Amino acid sequence: xxxxxxxxxxxxxxxxxxxxxxxxxxxxxxxxxxxxxxxxxxxxxxxxxxxxxxxxxxxxxxxxxxxxxxxxxxxxxxxxxxxxxxxxxxxxxxxxxxxxxxxxxxxxxxxxxxxxxxxxxxxxxxxxxxxxxxxxxxxxxxxxxxxxxxxxxxxxxxxxxxxxxxxxxxxxxxxxxxxxxxxxxxxxxxxxxxxxxxxxxxxxxxxxxxxxxxxxxxxxxxxxxxxxxxxxxxxxxxxxxxxxxxxxxxxxxxxxxxxxxxxxxxxxxxxxxxxxxxxxxxxxxxxxxxxxxxxxx
Amino acid sequence: xxxxxxxxxxxxxxxxxxxxxxxxxxxxxxxxxxxxxxxxxxxxxxxxxxxxxxxxxxxxxxxxxxxxxxxxxxxxxxxxxxxxxxxxxxxxxxxxxxxxxxxxxxxxxxxxxxxxxxxxxxxxxxxxxxxxxxxxxxxxxxxxxxxxxxxxxxxxxxxxxxxxxxxxxxxxxxxxxxxxxxxxxxxxxxxxxxxxxxxxxxxxxxxxxxxxxxxxxxxxxxxxxxxxxxxxxxxxxxxxxxxxxxxxxxxxxxxxxxxxxxxxxxxxxxxxxxxxxxxxxxxxxxxxxxxxxxxxxxxxxxxxxxxxxxxxxxxxxxxxxxxxxxxxxxxxxxxxxxxxxxxxxxxxxxxxxxxxxxxxxxxxxxxxxxxxxxxxxxxxxxxxxxxxxxxxxxxxxxxxxxxxxxxxxxxxxxxxxxxxxxx
Numbered sequence: 001x002x003x004x005x006x007x008x009x010x011x012x013x014x015x016x017x018x019x020x021x022x023x024x025x026x027x028x029x030x031x032x033x034x035x036x037x038x039x040x041x042x043x044x045x046x047x048x049x050x051x052x053x054x055x056x057x058x059x060x061x062x063x064x065x066x067x068x069x070x071x072x073x074x075x076x077x078x079x080x081x082x083x084x085x086x087x088x089x090x091x092x093x094x095x096x097x098x099x100x101x102x103x104x105x106x107x108x109x110x111x112x113x114x115x116x117x118x119x120x121x122x123x124x125x126x127x128x129x130x131x132x133x134x135x136x137x138x139x140x141x142x143x144x145x146x147x148x149x150x151x152x153x154x155x156x157x158x159x160x161x162x163x164x165x166x167x168x169x170x171x172x173x174x175x176x177x178x179x180x181x182x183x184x185x186x187x188x189x190x191x192x193x194x195x196x197x198x199x200x201x202x203x204x205x206x207x208x209x210x211x212x213x214x215x216x217x218x219x220x221x222x223x224x225x226x227x228x229x230x231x232x233x234x235x236x237x238x239x240x241x242x243x244x245x246x247x248x249x250x251x252x253x254x255x256x257x258x259x260x261x262x263x264x265x266x267x268x269x270x271x272x273x274x275x276x277x278x279x280x281x282x283x284x285x286x287x288x289x290x291x292x293x294x295x296x297x
Numbered sequence: 298x299x300x301x302x303x304x305x306x307x308x309x310x311x312x313x314x315x316x317x318x319x320x321x322x323x324x325x326x327x328x329x330x331x332x333x334x335x336x337x338x339x340x341x342x343x344x345x346x347x348x349x350x351x352x353x354x355x356x357x358x359x360x361x362x363x364x365x366x367x368x369x370x371x372x373x374x375x376x377x378x379x380x381x382x383x384x385x386x387x388x389x390x391x392x393x394x395x396x397x398x399x400x401x402x403x404x405x406x407x408x409x410x411x412x413x414x415x416x417x418x419x420x421x422x423x424x425x426x427x428x429x430x431x432x433x434x435x436x437x438x439x440x441x442x443x444x445x446x447x448x449x450x451x452x453x454x455x456x457x458x459x460x461x462x463x464x465x466x467x468x469x470x471x472x473x474x475x476x477x478x479x480x481x482x483x484x485x486x487x488x489x490x491x492x493x494x495x496x497x498x499x500x501x502x503x504x505x506x507x508x509x510x511x512x513x514x515x516x517x518x519x520x521x522x523x524x525x526x527x528x529x530x531x532x533x534x535x536x537x538x539x540x541x542x543x544x545x546x547x548x549x550x551x552x553x554x555x556x557x558x559x560x561x562x563x564x565x566x567x568x569x570x571x572x573x574x575x576x577x578x579x580x581x582x583x584x585x586x587x588x589x590x591x592x593x594x595x596x597x598x599x600x601x602x603x604x605x606x607x608x609x610x611x612x613x614x615x616x617x618x619x620x621x622x623x624x625x626x627x628x629x630x631x632x633x634x635x636x637x638x639x640x641x642x643x644x645x646x647x648x649x650x651x652x653x654x655x656x657x658x659x660x661x662x663x664x665x666x667x668x669x670x671x672x673x674x675x676x677x678x679x680x681x682x683x684x685x686x687x688x689x690x691x692x693x694x695x696x697x698x699x700x701x702x703x704x705x706x707x708x709x710x711x712x713x714x715x716x717x718x719x720x
Contacts, residue, residue, distance in 0.1 A: 028363055050375065062599070062603060065603060066603070067601070068608065070416050071413070072355050072413070072414070072417070073602065073606065075414070076355075076559065076602050077524075077602045078557075079552070079555070079598065080556075080595055080598040080599040080602055081595075082594035083552075083556075083591065083598070083707055084592065084595035084596055084599055085592070087591045087595055088592065090592075091589055091592060091654050092654060093653060117638050135712060159557065169519065176701060204425050204548075207418070207421065208422070241454065272429045273429045273430060273433065275427065276422045276423075276425045276426040277426060278677035279418070279419075279422040280419055280422045280423060280426065283411065283415060283419050283422065284407060284410060284411075284419070294475050
């Protein structure tokens with residue numbers, strides 16, 4: 001749920017952003033630091049603000065100058081930036097995970113279904129993710145601001161002629177996206193573990209989801225994140241391999257045959273690879289993504 | 298231009314002399330490590346630039362090919378050791394190159410169907426794909442520990458006994474010779490029609506198609522060539538360190554080669570060589586002095602992307618132009634001098650701040666005193682922090698002010714915005 005929220009913001013920012021996962025991580029650390037000083041709830045509000053300001057500054061002083069040089073320069077810049085953010089975090093807070101926890105109000109179970117406890121913390125995370133998602137989707141689709149944002153992404157020249165300050169819109173969108181990533185980080189970091197490479201872990205999957213779903217498509221990103229989650233869970237459950245299949249069909253492959261390592265591979269072992277396989281296939285068959293409208297950007 | 302033409306052999310000869318002399322003069326382990334890392338990174342970065350600089354393809358998964366080369370080499374090495382075939386190990390980089398070339402043929406067929414951002418994303422996916430494979434095939438990738446080999450097996454080169462890579466000097470020379478040969482081969486490749494057409498496909502694929510070249514095929518061929526040389530660099534790494542592990546295929550390695558190549562300058566042939574040397578300096582030498590070297594490297598890279606997309610090679614060229622024009626140099630000497638001083642000041646302040654913060658975070662148990670620039674600073678004392686902040690902000694403000702003054706007086710510097718588009 002959290003990652004699908006992240007994905008939506010990511011795909012709406014119009015830039016393929018390597019640093020987005022870093023903003024997520026930065027949000028977790030800011031949340032940790034502020035909750036250390038002021039308590040969890042102020043941290044939940046102040047951390048996204050901090051990260052959002054950082055994001056806006058990055059857009060204003062970095063990305064804006066690169067916009068004319070095309071997407072490759074932007075990719076390179078955010079790539080370098082992700083390096084720097086991880087290192088800055090390590091310099092400030094050190095390499096080992098920091099003790100960032102959800103407040104005690106969220107301990108315990110919310111309700112019980114068939115004797116399985118549903119933890120309150122999980123409910124809270126889902127609530128936050130759902131709120132972000134809903135608000136974002138409503139705003140982008142139905143409000144005037146949302147319309148201008150979408151138009152500024154797809155037809156910047158026209159929007160500019162209509163009297164809107166497009167660079168400023170880009171800056172605000174980027175800052176807002178970073179802030180939401182920061183919020184996700186402040187919640188997700190407390191829910192899981194806050195450590196320097198938490199961004200890298202989520203980053204690759206994020207990338208897959210956005211590209212598979214289609215750049216700039218809310219629904220696509222949503223379906224893609226669900227599909228990849230299902231694929232992952234599905235693959236992990238099935239502990240069978242092609243060799244087992246062959247044996248079931250009456251043609252067993254003996255361990256001495258060539259490439260036995262490949263045939264004896266179970267589906268659950270290959271689970272970490274599947275999202276990337278899906279990414280490559282989708283890019284080849286339908287480069288704009290499942291529900292994407294824009295061709296190459 | 299005749300003087301320039303006569304000097305064309307100079308870099309080659311000096312490079313060869315350097316490769317011949319460095320291992321003979323220095324026998325310390327540290328210099329040897331630097332030498333080998335430089336040679337390996339130079340070949341890797343040059344092969345990467347065949348994609349990024351020459352053909353305009355941004356790849357995030359180039360370590361896949363060097364990794365394949367490294368694994369092919371280490372497996373061939375162990376096979377030679379097991380079966381006692383008399384093949385000189387010195388020639389194994391060819392095996393590594395061909396192994397990577399096969400990977401390039403297969404994966405390249407998939408990835409080069411697209412160009413631009415889509416190509417970048419496919420390579421990222423493929424890189425993660427192969428990088429995630431090492432858990433699935435422990436037999437091939439050697440699991441957590443990697444695969445070790447022994448380079449002294451196999452037949453001696455030219456039948457001379459003792460030439461079996463037993464000594465450090467021999468492996469240094471082998472790595473150096475392969476590096477030199479690869480540089481020459483890549484230079485030659487760029488001069489072929491294929492190299493020129495790759496430039497055309499980079500600059501204007503549509504027009505290249507109209508002339509009659511399949512842009513996709515050209516990209517594919519260039520990727521195959523590039524993966525061959527990447528394989529050679531991987532093989533050299535495998536021979537030199539006698540161990541190959543999953544790190545060699547990982548996304549981190551792909552990122553490293555991107556950084557090295559871009560820092561050097563993708564628009565120049567010698568750019569990646571320069572970048573590789575600078576990168577190895579950061580990674581091997583600087584990491585001995587400070588633990589924050591990756592931060593400095595990342596900042597350096599980001600500033601280059603923003604301010605000097607041509608990389609170090611373009612900066613050097615600009616410096617050469619400025620130095621040649623004496624009258625302009627005299628006019629601007631004061632400004633340039635102050636700018637340099639301001640930059641050094643702010644850099645010093647930044648380093649001071651970073652080192653002190655790092656010391657506080659990681660080594661707080663070992664006292665509050667940290668040694669930066671041959672001086673002791675007390676991280677518990679506010680004055681040290683104030684000094685760092687003052688240096689940084691004063692330097693940065695002065696630099697920015699001078700820069701704006703210069704822009705107002707001279708107009709925007711054309712070489713600062715363009716670049717990276719020549720050969």
